[in-house]
Amino acid sequence: MTSTALGATLAALPAAAQQTAPADAPATFSLPAQPLRSALDAFSRQTGWQIGYPGTLTDGRTSRPVSGSMPPAKALEALLAGTGVTYRLTGPATATLAPAPVASSGDTMALGPVSVSAAAPAPGGPAQIVIGKEELERKNPSDIRDVFAGEPGVRVGSSVPMSQKVYVNGVEETNLSVSIDGSRQNNKVFHHNGTTLIDPVFLKTARVDAGVAPADAGPGALAGSIAYETKDARDFLSGDGIGAFVKSSFGTNGSVFTNSVAGYGRHKGLEGLGYFTYGKGARFESGDGNKVEGTKTDLKSGLGKVAYETDAGHRFQVSYERVYDDAPRPFRANVGFISGRPSWEPRVRDYTLDRQNIVFTYTDSLPTDLWNPKLVLAYGRTDVETPIYTRPVGSSTVPGSYPGKGATSSLNGKLENVFNVGMGTVTAGSDFYVDRAHYEDQTMTALERARNIGVYGQARLSPVERVRLSFGMRADRQWFEGTTGEDWTNGGVSHNVSGEFDILPEHLTAKAGWSRSWGGVQLAENFIMNPVWRYGAGPQPVTARNLTAGLVGRYQGFTAEGRVFRTDLDDVRAARFAAGSGTLTRDVRSKGYELGVGYAWDTGFVRAKYADIDVTIDGLPADSDSGTYIATPMGRVYTIGGAHTIPKWELTFGADVEIVLDYNKVQAGQRPLKGYETVNLFVEHKIPQYSNLTLRADVRNLFDETYADRATYGQEFGTVTPLYQPGRTFLLTASATF
Template identity: 50%
Template sequence: MSRSVSVIVISTGLGVSGALAQDADPIELDPISVEAEDELEAEGPTGNAFALDSEDLARRNPADLQDLFKGEPSVAVGSSLPVSQKLYVNGVEENNLAVTIDGSRQNNKIFHHNATTLIDPALLKAVRVEAGVAGADAGPGALAGSVAFETRDVDDLLEPGLSFGGFIKQEYDSNGDIFTTSTSLYGRSGNFEYLGYFKYADGNEREDGDNVDITGSGTGLLSGLGKVAYEAETGDRFELSYERVNDDEIRPYRANIGVLVGPSTPLTRNYELDRQNVTFTYTDETPTGWWDPKITLAYSTTDLDNSTDDFISRGETDSVNGVIQNRFPVHSGTVTAGVDFYSDSVELDFRSLTGGSDDIGTEEAQNIGLFAQARLEPTDRSRLSFGARADFQEFQGANGNETKDAGLSGNVSGAFDVTDNVTISGGASHVWGGVALAESFIINSNWIYPTGGITPVTANNIFFAVDTSFGDWSFDGKIFRTNLSNARVPTFNVNNAALTADMRSEGFELGVGHRWESGFVRVGYANIDTTINGQPSDSDTGRYLTTPIGEVITIEVVQDFERHGLRIGADAEIVLEETNTFNPTTGAAGPALPSYEVFNAFVEYKPKAWDNLTLRAAVNNIFDETYASRATYGREFSNVTPLNEPGRSLQLSLQYTF
């Protein structure tokens, strides 16, 4: 530990003396910056939440989830291919979080070799993460927190006073010769508004730091977003949105593994992953008294086709879901109460073309939840949030067996300003998650389910945080723990439909930041330890739960030269060696996971004479480091060649807004 803390101090000193930094936005690591102020307040006082707003996204210019969350040491993303990237918050895999896009529940457990939520960050205006303790209105299944993605609206893009606008953006990445074109049109006409966005990216295989081709790393991405909305004079607002991402390319045979030694399978096959999200939302933009409603009705689906000449192999997950809620004003705060529901299904369609066995099966689950969450300010120096929910679930197995169950969840968190410069916060929650559906590609129509049903998963979370600010400096610290009990981890074997495991994630996070009139620097450190059934975690046993993370340091520094329309910045990720590993095959300690250091830099220019033009150049992985992300599958197994990250690349972009 002494070595890790000293690195933070040294890095901070270098960052400040280097003084490459940005605007005067808040630099606290927890939280960073968020959506509109009223939405921020509605989320409550918890020190375990952070958010990325449109300014953060514009600065990072993310191409995938790794770019989106760089700078957040407690969030890890595995795999160098967006089609197989998995998100871990405080070491917990996103299948154990309530993940929404524009309020729509995502049921994306499609294949353990694929991404859980394939998303194009260019579509986003904000992301909010509640790590561990989440509100009762975050939705069902928020076992280890929640992640809420919010896509762009007309208000985010259209200049004040205009009724029509748009942009065209062209990007190039030298590593893989990737060309990306995106365009958008948006506007208002009377009480109506509309937005259309389309993006296409195409490129060859990329190379790692040793100039070795990364298997199956070509780019073939289509994404789009469409929105229409009507806001009446009375304030009643109706919005319909449709968002879609499609990845269709040659990938490794197992899309999150470079090469698996042993099985006699082809090196690659084609993967087509298609995710869609349709959402209807009603709100009253001029709420009065006790009337402040929000209604969301949505449908989300993910389809994967990785068929070959020998078999047809298709999987699908989908969710019909919705929320009806109202925010009630009470003394010193608000209470949000309502009902939510989902009807989820997962389906496998596997048919042999060579005379082998076929397998077609489906699992389904329906849930109705009742919830209430209070967010109060009892005194000028304190904030308090507490809530509860009751869930009623029906589960249908692949053999038609049906079971019913119900459970209660509760949470409490609060913050207190000890002084004008020091705030302490903490919270705890117990969450009932019901029975999680299996992934599509391991469903076995012959599974034998227990007579009394599968044991529902539950979680207990706790955290304590301290946030301080002294002038232009801020210091943050947080400790946390998440325990999952009876998390479902089935395998294809006929007797393994009801397998469960217990998982624990615990650790702490530290942050220090400094800002000045035209820039900032911030450094974060996270130390995350995870176990499964009492043993150190590994990426195979933990494929639905967790992966070894260890110690991560992030550095971000940005400087604006507003007079010249110039912004420059740099960031780094330093991951320390992790020796606490486990090999489930041998039942003994696994090899140490190697350390690595990655540095990136960018310059962005907006000419004063053409303020609607933005030019950007970035160099990623400046020192050509050869490494696999700490959250990438298989680094601890001798028969696995993990997917390395791309080596040095030059990225250029040009955006014209009209």
């Protein structure tokens, strides 16, 4: 029985983006003796190394303590000393563990000192953000907006999870490659709904490549990629056994109760995890004390995973994840209210959003230099149902209604292998998707489909000391079918190159990246599809160009960094319902810069970040209406955060501040966007002697600010009341493991 421990999860760092140090650069370690699995996880989180090993190998073993400054390879050697486990390097910053050899005579074999060296790892991405387990636990997120809190270049519009959309450098997420556990997401159902509704309690890691993305990030990585990874049984158990996890929270604003329960087990290669969350609550109040219509909580979500690993290292896993939201929402679920609408139009209407994802994955947890495969087969689907209202007939004041149903789906997969070529790795593979967008009501049915096959290669190399390169290419062939049954075939090639150079090793690194991406023809959102669209010569494939460059400085716990960037998207599909509007496109430009400073110490950190981003659509300042499924205004954003732990008391406390400045770069006749400031606090106490009980209290929006997130729809229009964020909220949370 075997398993893989992937230690790429990064702890919260004080820099504006997580930065991986060279693999042989000395680091300060303070790892106590502990179960070997836990020690390896901690080592991987600190160094970014990936460690593969048979799952039973760590059972019943305790690591040696590691303390002091040393290269990671030396720290790994010290950690494993006397455990009966040895290792071999399989690539830059990667290693495989195995039982230490025993002399055939039965005598103890004395092993001499092991001298190892490793090339520096390839860059993780010139503008990569990794939000790992520790940072997620610190944030205690209630929705996807909380997950990306503290990242000024990532905005999440709306205050209701089912209508939230993620924007990276101002570009909406359907123009990025988005995946959950490797499954491509195709969720463009209704512009008033969210794009990828996900329960953050299931998340192990969220990774964003802003702008430049590698070829193996998947098709459609026009302005970058977002990859979500969910938890499995190995995140709760280091060896064979069973366990449970419970978490309950109560939010005072709306009296929202959220309860999660998980059960998991591991036995001789077989693993299982079941996770369920239920949230229920009333409308919340905004900072001005008014109830916000359509903001009740009624959420159910579940995650199930089953895996089996053979003694030879073959790992097979099936996961099923589902999120279901069913509650009255604002008539336009991402808008508070629009004045001047017909009197018969209700303020709220019922929405049902149901997203589900099933993924089969095969990997080898004991790879060789030439054999490190990954196979993914997945199916994802999102359904939205809401009533469509019609004008009252005659003297009646009661509108008519009928159900409107939209559904998107994606059958997708990939087969790839990672080759270790000495100075780094080369990933080569092929992927496919069959995407479908369907709308149906009593008046019409409309359907668009797209099929795509791609081949790709991505090299991540360290050809000489102090230099790390990543470059790749992919070729795609797409077959698109419109609502009229007409079809078109298109193809294109995407390129990317990025690199890092240590100007002053351990202290100053320059990094840069460039990409050109081809995304094919984008499917239209379901609720605006028209069965009689006039496609003419056919929709245009969308393309993009990305450029970024920056510096990162590090010195004795201090970090400072900055980068500039620019993204251009050409022919982004912007279809409307009118018969002649099915092939409308827009051109988008996002440009700006980010700065970050921070300081980290053994038990805490403080960091500050700033982003200044301008977004235009067809040469004019972006607005949230013309930017539907495309882009949003951004402007200037400051974030400040920090946390400190008192180990003796098992007590952690922290705070974060977000300051969004007024934004006046709007089109003629539109309102400037108002700025806002919010402050959040938390304190957490762990009580390990009581089933690893953790108690936590958060104060969110401490000063009761009345505001809507910058990416929330409609703030530039005088007739729109935006969907405000909750006012001051006290959130009490208790969790325990058994």
